[in-house]
Structures are given as C-alpha cells and as structure tokens.
Amino acid sequence: MTLTLAFRNLFHDRVRLSVTLIGILFSIVLVAVQLGLYLGARGMIISMIDRADGDLWIMAYGTKNFEEAQPIRARERYVALSTPDVVSATPLVTAFTDWRKPTGGSTLVVVIGADAEDGGLAPWNVVQGDVSGLGARDAVMIDKTYLAELGVNGVGDTAQVGASRVRVAGLTEGIRSFTVTPFVFTTLNRARQLIDMPADNITYVLVKVRPGANVETVRQAIRAQLPGDNEILTTAEFRDRSLSHWLFATGAGVALLGGAILGLIVGTVIVAQTLYSSTKDHLPEFATLRALGSSSGYINKVILMQAGLSALIGYGLGMTIALTIVFLSEHTALPIVMSPGLAALLLALTFAMCAISALSAIGKVMRIDPVMVFNR
C-alpha cells in the first residue's frame, strides 16, 4: 500500500509532478554532460600515455603533460638500454608546431614521432591507410575528426608543417586531443625534421621492463646514471601528472566538476521544494495515517517512495536526453563519454538527491499534530 499511496500522491497532481521531473531531468542532463565531458577529457589526456607500450618514461625535468615537453638527449636511450632488466627503450618525439593548410592559413598541431618497428607508440583505430605507410616519403597520419580543421579532405592530400611538405597517408578515428590541437603521427626522424629538432634530441624515452622485474629498482638504476635535468616517471605517475595539470592546474576539471555539483544542488533544491509542497498538501492524509496508528517509519516510507519514484522516472527521462547528447557529440572534438559506471553513478546520485530532498518533507510530517484530523 505504501507504494500505491506514494504513486497516487505523485500522480495526483500532474503539474507538480512535471515540475519535479523537469528539475530532476535538468539536473541529470547537466551532471551527465559535465561528468561526461570530464571523462572524455580524462580519456583524451591519458590516451597517448596509456597507448604507449612502456613502464617508465624518461623526460626532461618538470614535464607537466604529454604534449608539452622539453627535449632531452637521445643518448639517454642507451643509458636505459644498458640497465639490467630493461627490455626496450624507445625514443619518442612530441612538440607543438604549425600546420599550414593547403587552402591557406595555419593551425597548431602536436607532432608525434615514433618508429613503428620500435613498437613504442603507433597510431591506433586506423580507418584508412596503414601504419606501415608512415615509412613512405612525407607520410603523416591524422584523425578524421580534424580533417576540416587541417584543411584537407583525406588520404593523399598534402600540407606543410614547418618547412616541410607532408602527405596524409592514413586516417584514424577517435584520437582526439584535450587541447583540441590535432595530433599528427609520423616517424621519429620526420618528426624531428618537421619541428626542427636536432638529430641528437628526443622528447621521451619509453622504457619497457622485463616482466617480473621490479620497476622501482630499474628506475633507481637508470636514475643513478642520468644527469639531474631528467626525471623518470612510471606510466601511472605520468598519467596522474598530466591529469593534474590539464584538469586541475588549468581549472578545466574544476569547472566541469563544479558544474556537475551545481547541477546536483539545483536539482536537489527543485525536488525538495516540490516534494515539500506536495507533502504539505497531503498533510491531513498523513495526519489521518498517524491517527490510524501508522508508525513514523510507515509515513517516511511513503515519502521516500514518492522521492524514489520521482528519481526513477526523472532518471529515465534525463538519461534519454543525456544519451542523445552523448551520441551527437561522439564525432566532435570534445566528445562526452557515458560509461556504465557513470550511468550507475548518476542513478545513485539521483536517488541520493531525491532522498536528501525528502528530508525536509519528512521533517514537516514528523511535526504533524495528529489532532488536525478532527479539524478538517
């Protein structure tokens, strides 16, 4: 009966129910978009680090993220290779540079140079062309998302990077940058040439440790041989540092999480207000229940079920809209991600929001004077 009563109370006043549901819906959509953007941004920030096949990263001291790194000496690679338990040490080059569009104008890109045969970091999700095609003269690989921004139409088109000509040899899908700066994959030497980096410089050495070996011991051994202007991070440390820089040092993540929290607060206030006024309207009925001998728990259950039903319906509607937005953003430069974990978190947040909203209504009912049943 508690469920029946909650359901009927809820649907008795359709206008109020609509206001409640719109409150929850807006809240869910806002939180879903903000957290989805956060997840999307997070994925973009760490995608290169996670895709690279290595356990340790040797880099210039103070490097804050994958894209922005100072060059180091290429011979550090051999220092790493000479360390016991190191299986491979792959040089990588990354740097911002200008891409001159064939149609005129230029845009900033991040050039990533690695040799496919080293197996350190190669483009993935290749939808046109082949990674081995990067060995061809002037070959680069870019993501489909950025074709328009780079002023090219597809494979075979040419452009200019630095003082050199490049030709699009392949396309990837879904490799996007948090900075909205397109990635341009090429070989190590061509990358040096495009960004005008001396031949004895690189940006990272990606170190792979023998399976079963202690990564920390290997790190200490390499560090002992390297000059002090380098540092060595594990993949997890580099991932955390990049996230910390882009999401928190720049304030972008704080803004996204702040928006999500704001959405929750707005939703809670709207639901609390409507639930409170609904409870106030039904006070004589709750007083009657009290007079009939119902326990406080019974009445609280009715109110919480009202809140729970609102949460469930609001979540369904909100998620429908949120998933539509997620679908529409899928091929944009800033995709919104909806994972099963996020969907479950949103459901839990919706229930929590509605339960918190119900507290004011429960407080009101607890203060009922049951004598009012005689005064109606």
Next chain:
Amino acid sequence: MTAAVTKSETPAGVAATSATKVMLEARDIVKDLGSGAGKVRALKGVSLKLNSGELTLLMGPSGSGKTTLLSILGCILTPTSGTLTVGGRPTSELSPEALANLRRSHVGFIFQSYNLFPTLTAEENVRLALDVRGSRGSDAVVAAQRALQKVGLRHKLKSYPANLSGGEQQRVAVARSLVGSPSVILADEPTAALDSENGVAVMSLLSQIAKDRSRAVLAVTHDPRTVPYADRILRIEDGLIVGEERRAEGVETVHELARTRKRKANA
C-alpha cells in the same frame, strides 16, 4: 421514534455490568492547552469508562472539551495529568510510537469529514487501516471487502471517494474503523456532514457495531438525531462531565424498535 434514556446513578459509567467489559478507562484527566498567558485548561478532571457492547454519546456545547477528550481517549493527545487505560494497558509512560502502536491495536476512528484518501478506492482506503497494522496480501483484501460488505458498500469497492455520496463516504470510514477489529471505536461528529437519511443510516450502523460485546463505541456529537441510538449519554461542559444518562431497562432504542416493527410486519 422513542428516545428513552434515564439519569444514571453511577458516575460516568464507572461500574460495568457482568455482561460487559471495560474497554477504556479515563481517571481525572486534566488537559492544559497553550502556554503562558494563553494557557487554557480544556479538561478539568474527567473520569469515564467505556463498556463493551455500548454506544456512548458525548454531548456538549462547542468549546466544552469534547474533541480534546476524544483526542486523549484515542491516544492522539497526552493528558497533562490523570490516567488512561486502553485495552487494559495504561498509557501514561508510553512514547509517541508506542501510543501509535496502541492506537493501531485497539482504537478505530471515524471523523466528521470522513478523512478518506482521495487517491485510493473505497477498498484501498479500508485496506490501508490493515496495512498500517502490517496485515497485507489477499487476506487483507478479503477483510476489507467483508468490512465494506458489512456497511452495505460491497458494490462500491472500486469507487473513489469523489464518486461516493457523503453517507457512502462515512460508511467507508466506518468500515475502515472496523476492519482492524479494535476494542474501541471513537467517532467525531459522525453525522454532522450528513443529511437526515444518511445520518440515520450511519447511526444505525454504529448502533449495530456497538452491539458487539468485544467493542465499545463513543461518538462525540451535537446532533439530537443521534440520541435514540445511544445506550448512554455523557454530558460535558467546561471540561467536566456534568451528567450521564443511561437508557432505562426495558426501553427499546430506535434500533430495537425498528427490529420489533419488522418482526411484527413479517408476522
């Protein structure tokens, strides 16, 4: 219609006959309402007993303390002083939750404005009284349907209060008060919102219910039409019981008269 009641020799029905049982007893109930300068003594030492098998009317002018007394007898208000025993259990030390528990076990209420849930059908309204007692499932449905059948509303199970007349709504409220088999039924002005025909029907129903030897019925009323149905009338004024009238032995109530008439007609 014969309204036959006589002045009782005993104060407020203190002594129950051998065939009856005391279902509720109040002793020296005092109730102060408000505080400070606005404090009013609504009840000034009320003692009464409700006996099983009796329909007792509590009559008095507005502001005499009828509703306050009813609230205390129904364990909704707690007295400032005095003792109340419901179903043999003293209430003075009980918490609000324990009082609610006592209400659901022993007390049924009928309200002037029926207090039905507008979003529930007649059957659901009755079943709600069982639900708060923890009685659910098909047994509860059957019990609710039986209670509605007793009040002549078997055909209105699925009707919402808005689709029932005032009399029908009050009969649903009577069914709701009955369904949990309480030992005491307290009715607050049960006929006040009803026309003459429906008022008679509801009082007739309460009179029948009161014939059950396991139950006492108390109705607070202004309505003189209810007097013929009473076994006993308590008069309250200024927070004190000022008189008790009891139906004289051998004098038939209107209900019994109707039955006699029907028997004669059949014969």
